[in-house]
Every structure is written in C-alpha cells, then in structure tokens.
Amino acid sequence: MKGVSLRWRLIAGGMLAILAALAVSWLAMTWLFERHIVRRETAELTRVGQAVVAGLRLGPDGTPSVEARLADPRLMKAAGGLYWQVTAPAGSQRSVSLWDQALAASKVDGDDWHARLADGPFDDRVLLVERMVRPDKHGPPVLVQAASDAKALSEARGAFGRDLALFLAGLWVVLSAAAALQVTLGLSPLARVREDLSRLRKSPAARMSDDHPREIAPLAQAINALAEAREGDVARARRRAGDLAHSLKTPLAALSAQSRRAREAGAAEAADGLDAAIAAVAAALEAELARARAAAARESAFSATTAPLRVAERLVAVLERTADGERLMFDVEIPENLEVPASQDAVTEMLGALIENAARFARRQVRISGEAGLLVVEDDGPGMDEGRAEAALARGARLDEAGPGHGLGLAIVRDLAEASGATLRMDRSALGGLRASIAWPQASPL
Amino acid sequence: MRALVVEDDPVVGPDLAKALGEAGFVVDLSRDGEDASYRGEVEDYAVVILDLGLPRLDGLSVLRRWRKDGRAFPVLILSARGDWTEKVEGIEAGADDYLAKPFQMGELLARARGLVRRAAGRTSPVIQAGRLALDTRRMSATLDGAPLKLSPLEFRLLDCLAHNPGRAVSAGELAEQLYGVADTADANAIEALVTRLRRKVGAEVIETRRGFGYLLTGVTA
Numbered sequence: 257m258k259g260v261s262l263r264w265r266l267i268a269g270g271m272l273a274i275l276a277a278l279a280v281s282w283l284a285m286t287w288l289f290e291r292h293i294v295r296r297e298t299a300e301l302t303r304v305g306q307a308v309v310a311g312l313r314l315g316p317d318g319t320p321s322v323e324a325r326l327a328d329p330r331l332m333k334a335a336g337g338l339y340w341q342v343t344a345p346a347g348s349q350r351s352v353s354l355w356d357q358a359l360a361a362s363k364v365d366g367d368d369w370h371a372r373l374a375d376g377p378f379d380d381r382v383l384l385v386e387r388m389v390r391p392d393k394h395g396p397p398v399l400v401q402a403a404s405d406a407k408a409l410s411e412a413r414g415a416f417g418r419d420l421a422l423f424l425a426g427l428w429v430v431l432s433a434a435a436a437l438q439v440t441l442g443l444s445p446l447a448r449v450r451e452d453l454s455r456l457r458k459s460p461a462a463r464m465s466d467d468h469p470r471e472i473a474p475l476a477q478a479i480n481a482l483a484e485a486r487e488g489d490v491a492r493a494r495r496r497a498g499d500l501a502h503s504l505k506t507p508l509a510a511l512s513a514q515s516r517r518a519r520e521a522g523a524a525e526a527a528d529g530l531d532a533a534i535a536a537v538a539a540a541l542e543a544e545l546a547r548a549r550a551a552a553a554r555e556s557a558f559s560a561t562t563a564p565l566r567v568a569e570r571l572v573a574v575l576e577r578t579a580d581g582e583r584l585m586f587d588v589e590i591p592e593n594l595e596v597p598a599s600q601d602a603v604t605e606m607l608g609a610l611i612e613n614a615a616r617f618a619r620r621q622v623r624i625s626g627e628a629g630l631l632v633v634e635d636d637g638p639g640m641d642e643g644r645a646e647a648a649l650a651r652g653a654r655l656d657e658a659g660p661g662h663g664l665g666l667a668i669v670r671d672l673a674e675a676s677g678a679t680l681r682m683d684r685s686a687l688g689g690l691r692a693s694i695a696w697p698q699a700s701p702l
Numbered sequence: 703m704r705a706l707v708v709e710d711d712p713v714v715g716p717d718l719a720k721a722l723g724e725a726g727f728v729v730d731l732s733r734d735g736e737d738a739s740y741r742g743e744v745e746d747y748a749v750v751i752l753d754l755g756l757p758r759l760d761g762l763s764v765l766r767r768w769r770k771d772g773r774a775f776p777v778l779i780l781s782a783r784g785d786w787t788e789k790v791e792g793i794e795a796g797a798d799d800y801l802a803k804p805f806q807m808g809e810l811l812a813r814a815r816g817l818v819r820r821a822a823g824r825t826s827p828v829i830q831a832g833r834l835a836l837d838t839r840r841m842s843a844t845l846d847g848a849p850l851k852l853s854p855l856e857f858r859l860l861d862c863l864a865h866n867p868g869r870a871v872s873a874g875e876l877a878e879q880l881y882g883v884a885d886t887a888d889a890n891a892i893e894a895l896v897t898r899l900r901r902k903v904g905a906e907v908i909e910t911r912r913g914f915g916y917l918l919t920g921v922t923a
Contacts, residue, residue, distance in 0.1 A: 505782040506711045506755070508804035513717030516807055538804050542784070549785065571786060572853075574793040574800075579816070582854045583881050585895055601787055608786030620881070620891040 263443050270435035271428075278424045286417045293412055294383065297404060298371040301385035304328075305369060305402040308340045312398065314391050318346030320398055326351075335378045337405040344398045359401045364388050373406060381406040445469045449476070456483055490551075498548050501541045508534055508541075546668040553602035554675040560599040564607065564631055565590040567600065568624045571608050580615040590626035597629075597696055598676035606672050606680075607631065609665040610692045617689060629696040634685035669694075703748040703818065704728045708738040708764070709780065710756055718751060721807050722814065735759025742768045747775045748818045751810070754781040754792070762795050769796035776817035780805070831864035831918050833907065845903050855880065856899050859892075863908070863918045872915035 304326065311324030320342045330336035336353035343361050350358065357377030364370055369387045376382030382403040389398050445468060455462045456479070463483060464476035512534050519527035568588045575581035596603060607624070610633040614622045617637030625632045666680075669692075673680040678696045685691035705727035709715035719729040730745070732738040735756040742750065742764070754761035765777055776798040781788055784802030792800050798820075799813050829836045835844045841857050843850045852860070862879045863871055877888035896916060900908055909919045 502755075502782040505784075505803040506714060510711055510713035510717070512804050512807070513713050516717070516721075534804060545785070570790045570794065574786075574789050576853045576855065577793060577798065582858075585855055585891065585898070586853065601785075604786045604790065608789070620888065621894075 262446075263439055266439040266443075267432075267436045270439065271432045274428055274431045274435065278428050282417070282420055282424055285420055286413060289416050290409070290413045293409055294371070297383055297409060298369075298385055301371070301383065301402040301404055302369045304338070304340055305385050305387060305400050308342060308402065309387075309389050309400050312342055312389065312391050312400065314344065314395055314398070318344055318396060320344045320347065320349050320391075322349050337408065338402075339377065339382070339404070340400070340402045342398055342400050345396045359384065359403055361399055361401075362386065364399060374403075376403055376405070383409065445472055452476070453479070494548050494551060498545060501545050501548075504537070504541055508538055546671060549601065549605055549668075550671040550675040553599055553672050561595040561597050562600045562603045563593075563595050564603055564626055565592055565594065567603050568607055568611070568626075571604065571611055572624070574608075575611055575615050578612075578615065580612075580618075583620075584615055584618050585621050586611075587621065587623040587625075589623065590631075594626050594628065596626070596631060596678075598678070602672050602676050603631075606669045606676075606694060607633065609669045610694075613665055614690065614692070619689075621687060623685075623687060629698050630693060632691060632693045634687050634691045635689035636685070636687040637689035639684055639689045666692075704730065704745065705814070706730045706732060706738065706741055706745070706747045706750045708732045708735075708751065708756065708761065709753040710734060711753075714753075717807075718810070721811060722751070725811050725815070727814075733757075735761065735764045739764045739767050742773055742775075743771065748821070749814050750775055750777045751814065752777050752779050752797070754779060754783070754788070762791060765792070765795045765797060776821050778810070778813055778817060829861070829864050831860075831867065834860065834864065834903070834918065836861055836864055845907070850902060852899075852902065855895065856902070859895055859899065860903075860918075863916060866917070868917065870911035870914035870917045875915065 307324045307326055308322055311322045313321050313323065315321060322340075322342060326340075328338055330338035331340070331351045331353050333353055334355040339351050339354045339359060341350040341354060341359045342348060348358070354377055359376065359382075360374060362374075364386050365388075367388065369385050371383065371385045374382055374384045376384070383406050384401060384403045386399060386401040389400055390396075391398060448465070449468070449472060452462075452464045456464065463480050466473070466476065468476045511530065515527045515530035515534065518530065565588065568590055572581075572586040572588060576584075576586065598606075611622060611624060614633050614635035614637070617639075618635035619637055621636045623632075623634045625634075666682075670680045673694050676696075678694050681693050681695065683691050683693075703726065705722050707715060707718045707722065707729055709718060709731070710733045715731055715733065719731045722729045727748070730741060730747075732741055736758045738752070738756070739759060752761045752765060756764070761779065761781075765779070768775075768777075777796065778799045778801060779792045779797040780801055780803060781792070782803050789800050798817055801810055801813060829838065833846050835847075836857070837843065838861065841852075841854055843852055843857060843860060858880055859876060862876060873889040873892040874886070876892050880892075881888060896908055896910075907919060909917050911917065
C-alpha cells in the first residue's frame with residue numbers, strides 16, 4: 257500500500273487541529289455572548305420591575321394597583337414583547353401587553369431579583385425577572401414580575417453565531433494556508449535528501465552533502481557511513497576476485513610447464529588437451545579481471561577525471577619498445593589541459609589496448625589525438641572492414657566468448673568505455689587504417 | 703651467456719631455468735627479491751627474467767634498485783597482472799620487455815633471445831657524433847651533454863646517420879634500415895620523422911642535402 261505523503265499528513269493534521277480549536281472557541285464565544293446579553297436584558301427587566309415596585313399600591317382589600325410611568329411602547333401593545341405583572345394573594349395586575357395572558361406565578365424566596373427563562377404568554381419563551389415585595393410592613397407579599405420575549409435574545413445569539421462562524425471559517429482558511437506553508441518549508445530539506453540519495457544510487461562513490469539541517473544531518477552522516485561501508489565491501493570483494501584471478505595465473509604457468517614436460521615425455525595428445533584447458537581458463541580469468549576493471553571504472557565514472565596526455569605518453573613509451581612499436585612513429589596530439597571524465601586506470605587500459613591494436617596493424621604511423629570529450633587512436637594500416645569491426649563490438653558479445661587476440665582487447669575497451677559513460681566507435685581513418693574513437697556525451701551547459 | 707631467473711613458484715621457476723638452459727644459457731635461479739637483488743649487483747647477466755610478485759622484496763623494487771646502481775642488463779618482466787598500468791610501471795622502472803602469465807615458453811625464449819641480441823649488437827657502447835653522444839646500450843642520447851628524450855625509432859635514425867659520418871644518407875636507405883622492407887611512399891614517413899627529430903635536437907643538427915639525403919652536421923669521416 258502506498259503511504260500517504262508526510263506533507264499531506266502534516267497539513268491535514270494541522271487543518272483538523274485548527275478546525276477543532278476554532279469550533280471550541282466558537283462554542284465558548286457564543287456562550288459568553290449569550291451570557292452577556294442575558295445579563296444586560298436582566299438589568300433592563302430589573303429596572304422595569306423596580307419601576308413597577310415604585311408605583312405599586314395595595315388597595316384596602318389587598319388588590320394591587322400600579323401607577324407607574326412606564327413609557328416603553330412595547331408595554332402598551334398586545335404581545336409587545338415586554339411585560340410586567342404583580343400578583344398578590346387577593347388579585348393581580350398586568351401590563352397591557354399581556355392582554356388576556358398571564359405570567360406563570362412561582363415561589364420566590366429572599367428579597368432580591370431572580371432571573372430565569374420560562375414559558376411565557378402567547379406560547380413564547382420569555383426571560384423572567386421576579387421578586388417578592390411587601391408594600392405594607394404587615395400586608396401580604398406581592399410577586400412582582402417583569403418579562404421580555406426571549407426570541408430577540410436567541411435571534412441576537414444566532415446572528416452573532418453566524419457572523420462568528422463566517423469569521424472563524426475565514427480564519428481557518430488563513431491558518432491552514434499558514435500551516436501548509438510551514439510544513440512545506442519545514443519538509444523542503446527532505447527533497448534535497450532525495451536528490452542526494454538518487455545521486456548515491458547512481459554512483460557508489462557519491463556522498464550525501466554535509467550542509468543538511470541539524471535534524472537531518474545525523475541521518476545524512478549515517479547514510480554516508482553506510483555508503484562508505486558498502487563501497488568498502490564492494491572494493492574488497494572486487495579486490496578478492498582480482499587477487500583470486502591473479503593468484504591463479506602462476507599455477508596456470510606451472511600447469512603449462514607440466515604440459516610441456518608431458519609433451520617432451522611423448523604424451524603429445526594429453527599436452528594438447530592440457531594446453532587447450534589452460535588457454536580457456538586464462539581467457540576466463542582475463543575476462544573476469546576486465547569485468548572487475550569495468551566495475552571499478554563504473555564506480556569512479558561520476559567523480560574521476562584524467563588528463564589523457566600523460567597517460568598516452570607513458571603508454572607510447574612502453575609500446576615503442578615492443579616488436580610492433582619500435583618501427584613506428586607515434587604522434588600524440590592531445591592538448592595538455594584536456595581532461596576526460598574517467599579514472600586513470602580506465603583511460604590507461606582503454607588507450608593501452610587501442611594503441612597496442614593500432615601498433616599491430618600500422619605500417620609506419622600511429623596517431624593519438626584528443627579534444628573535449630573525445631579520444632581517437634588511428635593508424636595507417638590496412639584497416640578493419642566494417643563487418644568485422646561490428647562483430648568485434650557487437651552488443652552482447654561476451655568478453656570470454658570474444659576469443660583470444662585483439663578481439664578480446666577491443667571488447668575490453670568497449671566495456672570500459674561504456675562503464676565510463678562513453679561509447680567506442682570504429683571507422684576508417686584519414687591515415688588509411690582503423691580509427692577508433694572513445695566519445696563521452698558532451699555535458700550540456702547548465 | 704648467463705641468465706638470471708627470479709621466480710618463487712616451485713614449478714615455474716625450475717621449468718624456466720630448464721628451458722633457458724636448453725636454449726644455451728647458464729642459468730641462476732633466485733626465489734626471493736633480496737637474493738635476486740644481491741645477485742644482480744655482483745654478477746653480469748646477459749638477460750634477467752624477473753617475476754614481479756616475489757617474497758621479501760617485490761620485483762619492481764628489485765629492478766629500480768639495479769637501475770639506480772647502473773646495472774644495465776636487459777630485464778624481461780613476468781607478471782600475473784597484465785594490465786597497462788603495470789606494464790607502464792614496469793617499463794618506467796627500467797624493464798626492457800614484459801610478458802604476462804600464463805605465457806608460452808616459446809614466446810618467452812624468443813623475447814629473451816631478442817633482448818640478448820639487441821644488447822650484444824653494441825660493441826662500442828657510446829658513439830660521439832659531433833655534438834651528439836649516442837649510448838647504444840641504453841638507447842639514450844645527449845646533445846652537448848644534455849639528455850634527449852628520444853623514441854627508439856628516432857634513436858635508430860640518429861644511430862644510422864652517426865654510422866655514416868660525412869655522407870648524406872638517402873630517405874630510401876634510411877627507410878630500409880629502419881623498416882627492413884621499404885617502398886617509395888616511406889620517404890614521406892622518414893621526412894616526418896626527421897622533422898620531429900629536428901624539433902627535439904635542433905634544426906641545425908641534421909642537415910638536408912637536396913637530392914642526396916640527410917647527414918649529421920659537424921661529423922667528418
């Protein structure tokens with residue numbers, strides 16, 4: 257199952273957390289708002305109640321009458337939304353607005369105003385403020401109530417809640433965007449880790465850069481240590497393979513001596529068989545060593561550069577001493593400051609095999625030239641017809657199948673060239689013979 | 703003719719010694735680097751077959767020690783490696799030829815004889831030719847005492863001119879000397895070679911006699 261991106265997890269988590277916080281604050285703020293407006297309405301109703309108390313008189317029969325100057329027009333209109341009522345044991349009086357309705361009486365203790373929500377007239381909920389008063393010290397207690405329609409309260413609360421919700425939604429969008437930005441910025445060093453790792457995969461010699469943020473630096477160091485250990489293991493394994501191949505050569509020489517002895521003793525047939533087996537093992541060893549060299553070249557392909565001029569000069573100095581080379585003129589026309597992107601070993605092996613091959617077929621002259629991303633070895637010999645050149649370089653032809661002689665050499669060069677990121681091509685030289693060129697793709701300017 | 707075989711393998715060493723003995727050499731067999739180094743210091747050999755992987759002291763170090771002490775006998779290196787890096791190192795250390803293991807005994811004998819012949823052909827090791835001095839044993843040359851860097855082909859051309867003092871040697875004759883068989887087209891190759899030599903030794907050292915050939919200046923018969 258594909259994991260959800262870390263970035264999206266963080267952003268989604270942030271958005272949810274912000275949403276939850278904003279929802280809680282919406283609840284808290286609407287509750288505070290409601291409490292606030294209920295308090296204000298209670299104070300308002302208390303003033304109405306106090307005015308009613310001020311105008312309250314008890315008749316001789318104990319019926320209350322109110323002569324208050326209450327100017328609020330809501331009191332004068334039926335179901336106006338603001339009501340008062342005084343209730344004595346002998347009777348009661350109400351505001352005009354109550355019309356034929358009454359406020360539910362209740363028992364109130366103490367001598368302070370009490371506020372509560374109650375079912376009111378006209379099937380409305382009301383905010384009710386009430387108090388027991390005794391207009392005469394020895395008279396009966398009178399319940400004074402003032403009420404206002406609670407619908408206005410809930411409407412105000414609803415409007416506030418909606419406005420607040422809109423505002424908080426806007427805030428949520430802004431905060432989510434900020435969270436996304438923060439996460440993106442925070443995770444951007446990971447993208448560099450990915451780039452580093454992909455370089456690491458291409459070339460075992462590459463390493464993580466050391467300018468990662470403090471939290472990632474230990475990871476980069478650990479990966480580098482791992483890469484170093486792996487490179488070391490690979491190098492050791494290759495060295496062991498190389499050592500093994502080398503260590504088999506001397507015993508092979510010994511076997512060859514035994515074969516000669518057998519031949520002298522008259523066992524020519526056995527000696528022939530031995531020689532064939534020795535040649536096969538030797539070819540397999542050469543191929544294995546060439547593969548090890550190609551692997552080494554592949555590893556350093558991304559990091560090493562070599563100045564081919566010095567390499568070519570040293571190789572020519574060797575080849576001038578060989579039977580083929582001592583009668584030839586070698587022209588080395590490589591710019592002194594030219595560098596090619598391959599290890600010194602790879603360049604030495606490639607040029608060595610190509611120059612040796614050229615020397616074998618040349619008549620008088622071998623020319624080694626170079627320019628940016630290109631090394632060329634030419635001779636003035638008979639050349640190789642194209643069919644043979646292609647067969648020698650055919651894709652998939654394995655080193656140990658290429659047979660002895662220069663076919664093996666060219667196959668090694670081809671493998672090394674490819675391991676170094678270059679291609680080997682054979683065509684006809686202006687000198688008349690074979691022109692072998694190793695070409696690296698030119699780096700496009702960045 | 704004495705030959706030294708330096709090889710630690712118990713089969714290959716005696717086998718080499720035996721084959722060289724049958725080819726007419728008087729053979730010393732040495733099994734480690736220190737012993738070989740000592741023998742090379744005190745004996746004069748016509749040819750040395752030197753394995754590179756040796757106990758106590760490796761072959762390249764032995765060879766460098768000999769050359770440093772002026773021991774000039776021809777050395778053929780035997781090695782289990784066989785890559786160009788090692789060939790270059792061997793030749794730069796002073797080896798004259800190189801053979802990778804496993805080798806054919808016939809080829810080794812041919813190479814050893816070739817080395818002996820090359821070294822033995824030079825009875826008078828140093829030829830003085832005007833300002834040039836040619837050391838035929840080491841195939842090196844000096845001009846007014848300063849060493850020159852010459853390829854073997856260039857050296858042989860100078861050698862050929864030096865052996866014909868005061869006489870213009872034609873391009874065809876030079877080609878025949880240098881290449882064995884030659885045709886008319888080789889005059890161009892000789893001309894290119896002379897041009898290159900003049901760049902190294904100075905244009906005035908090799909004189910052109912138009913229609914006759916080349917000769918070294920300041921050398922009279």
